Amino acid sequence: MFVRKRLDKKGQQLSTTAMILLVLGVILLVVIAMAVMRYYGFLGEKIEILPGDLEAIAQSCEVSASQGLVTSYCNEFKELGKQYVNCNYAQKNLGAVVPSATQMANKCVDVPKLEVAFCLKTEMKIIDVVNGKKCETILSLENVKKVCDKMEDSQSISYLNADGEIIPSSCLAIRVL
DSSP: OHHHHHHTOSSOOOOHHHHHHHHHHHHHHHHHHHHHHHHTTTTTTTOOOSOOHHHHHHHHHHHHHHTTOHIIIIIOOEEETTEEEOHHHHHHHSOOOOGGGGGGTTTOOOHHHHHHHHHTSTTOOTTOEETTEEHHHHTBHHHHHHHHTTSOTTOEEEEEOTTSOEEEEEHHHHHHO
8 A cells, every 4th residue: 555655646756966966967968068069160150158269369460560570460371260361361351450450551562472372381272261262262373373473483383273283383484374
């Protein structure tokens, strides 16, 4: 009879400790899921807990600009999400706040040449994006011809042919093409 009364209960009671552990377990699972999603980029742009990459780049650019470090400000490309940007591009096109940027207004003159050089690095892929442009576009013959207009004939440069192969050449040879 005692057994029958226990089985007739409509619901089971949870102890307070079990309830607390259940809630903590759910919270822990949510935190782990958010960390995994942020690490792998899945919803990473929608879930921003820490300052974004653009803010970190803006602070780095502010240091470069305030110290007058032209090479660091103009020539160094920093990874921002799925593209690479220099300080000049981040400040002008992405809204990075760099108060000292006025000092650097006319100092970034060889950016197209630097973009070509950056895309030619061995670890870069044709689909990678530099300053808002795919490397495929940057390395196109038409773009490389424009870059060569500001270079001497003897300087070497490479371009991407129609088959997707990188062809080393000189500006003199490219002007003839």
